[in-house]
Amino acid sequence: MQRDFREVIPVQTGTQSIDLRVYEGRAAAVGGVGKDPVNGPMIRHWCEAMGHPVPVDGSAPAAMLQVWTMGGLSGHTGMGRSAAYEELLGKLDAAGCTSVVATDCEQEYVRPLRPGERITFDAVIESVSGSKTTKLGTGHFVTTRMEVRAEGGELVGTHRFRILKYAPAQGKAPKQTARPRRPRPVVNRDNAGYWEGIRERRLLIQRCAGCGALRLPWLPGCDGCGSADWDTVRAGGDGVVFSYVVMHHPPFPAFDPPYAVALVELAEGVRVLGDVVGVPYDKVRIGMPVRLEFLDADDELTVPVFRGEG
Ligand code: ZN
Numbered sequence: 001m002q003r004d005f006r007e008v009i010p011v012q013t014g015t016q017s018i019d020l021r022v023y024e025g026r027a028a029a030v031g032g033v034g035k036d037p038v039n040g041p042m043i044r045h046w047c048e049a050m051g052h053p054v055p056v057d058g059s060a061p062a063a064m065l066q067v068w069t070m071g072g073l074s075g076h077t078g079m080g081r082s083a084a085y086e087e088l089l090g091k092l093d094a095a096g097c098t099s100v101v102a103t104d105c106e107q108e109y110v111r112p113l114r115p116g117e118r119i120t121f122d123a124v125i126e127s128v129s130g131s132k133t134t135k136l137g138t139g140h141f142v143t144t145r146m147e148v149r150a151e152g153g154e155l156v157g158t159h160r161f162r163i164l165k166y167a168p169a170q171g172k173a174p175k176q177t178a179r180p181r182r183p184r185p186v187v188n189r190d191n192a193g194y195w196e197g198i199r200e201r202r203l204l205i206q207r208c209a210g211c212g213a214l215r216l217p218w219l220p221g222c223d224g225c226g227s228a229d230w231d232t233v234r235a236g237g238d239g240v241v242f243s244y245v246v247m248h249h250p251p252f253p254a255f256d257p258p259y260a261v262a263l264v265e266l267a268e269g270v271r272v273l274g275d276v277v278g279v280p281y282d283k284v285r286i287g288m289p290v291r292l293e294f295l296d297a298d299d300e301l302t303v304p305v306f307r308g309e310g
Helices: 040-050 062-069 083-094 192-199
Strands: 010-013 016-019 027-033 099-109 120-128 137-149 155-168 204-208 230-234 238-247 259-266 271-277 289-296 302-308
Touching: 027 083, 027 137, 040 062, 062 099, 062 137, 062 155, 083 120, 083 137, 083 155, 099 137, 192 204, 192 230, 192 302, 238 271, 238 302, 259 289, 271 289
Parallel strands: 271 302
Antiparallel strands: 010 016, 027 120, 099 155, 120 137, 137 155, 204 230, 238 259, 238 289, 259 271, 289 302
């Protein structure tokens, strides 16, 4: 998500107006040390909880990155939020933005961690948005970026975390005049090719160059054999509804509930999520044959959808 930070971001705190951009670039957390070294039991527990294969080489799955930075119920000692971050949150509280919700997280992985390694981490306040009004209320998005390092200072990954500090909406939100657009997909280095394919009206499945396994959604490497090499195959477009939900609530402004969203098993054997079209929402059934189509939601967004035989 790109936002324009050049605008001035004043917040009214009593009689005083402040500019929240002064916090950008300042530390959010300093001197964090992993509570436990990277270790096999935690890797196994995480893999069991997440339904993730235990990596054959014993290394920690990359997606465990944040786990090694967590303090558990007893917390961390000698490390915490920086004074600048506390001050920023305090000013937002004082301006009435007393509620908080985590909105999204992005991670980048440089290399896997291995048992015995102990990590350190620091975080910086990357950005503070201008005033934004959401369904929840009006407030500011605060994005922090944590760098996780191995002993000796080698960067192993980054963890970007965004919260909305907001003043809860009083009663009904103001009426929208234009229909809001659908949410944008989070496109990153690892899945950019998938969304490029969708724009070209091709649903591309990753194929591991090591073992040939097909995978969707796209991942940086193979869960089965560990290979980071891959190519793609184009989905033929036939599938069946493997499972589905009918969305009633909460009503997202870009959609008209009720509507059915299916987890479709493609003929190639991998599964993908998409709206079911052409069939009333209450006629969708598990096992129903569907056919891939592409929906141009607006000028910038194309999404895969599945047409049932209605
Ligand atoms: Zn493989």
